[in-house]
Amino acid sequence: MTAPLTPPPPPHEPSPHEPSPHEAWPPSPGGYAGVAAAPHDGAHGQDGPGMKTELREAAVITVGVALTGVLLGLLWVWLAPKVPLVGELSDGSWVVYFKDTEGEQAIGVDGTFTLLALACGAVSAAAVFVWRRRGGVPLVVALGVGGLLGSLLAWRLGVWLGPDSDVIAHAQAAGKGVTFSAPLKLGAKGALLAWSLAAMLVHLGLTALFGPRDPEPFPPYGSASKDGYGAPTA
Secondary structure (H helix, E strand, O other): OOOOOOOOOOOOOOOOOOOOOOOOOOOOOOOOOOOOOOOHHHHHHOOOOHHHHHHHHHHHHHHHHHHHHHHHHHHHHHOOOOEEEEEEEEOOEHHHOOOOOOOOHHHHHHHEEEHHHHHHHHHHHHHHHHOOOOHHHHHHHHHHHHHHHHHHHHHHHHHHOOOOOHHHHHHHHHHOOEEEEEOOOOOOOHHHHHHHHHHHHHHHHHHHOOOOOOOOOOOOOOOOOOOOOOOOOO
């Protein structure tokens, strides 16, 4: 008596969700559904045209911000408080002293320069951001260097346009006991950095709040994603 013959099992049909033996899995991050990733062009690296363009823009920003120091110097001469001095004759020689020994005009001169420099830094950073709408190390460095050069230019211009720096000659020309203004003097040299610091901080803040965002990376294999790519987890 013979056993009934069992029919052979049907050939295995691959599921549409299973990868083909000729198809790599998981798919490459650069392309799905038969779309190949674009080859990387090494010519546009850090030394490519993009960096050259940024360096040119940084040079223009540095020069433009530095020349704005002329405006800061003019505003400093106009808005800085006057420090009153008085000249007197003592033993045949002129002596110059402060008319108000307890006055705070000298501190106000430094404070005025610092506040004006902070305002110039904020305005220059906002102007650069509106022009470029992005960040970048060259732009931030250009703002810092340009702000320092602009502060130096404003300081020297203010001293030159302000009252005569030769107080003895000024006292002789004014006469004995006549009040005259002291020359502009920046006692706190740290105020020269106010423009650079304000410009860099404001530009970094604007870039963080309103700058372009980096694209979202592809989800890792094994996690579900909104567009259906990636294998669902168990």
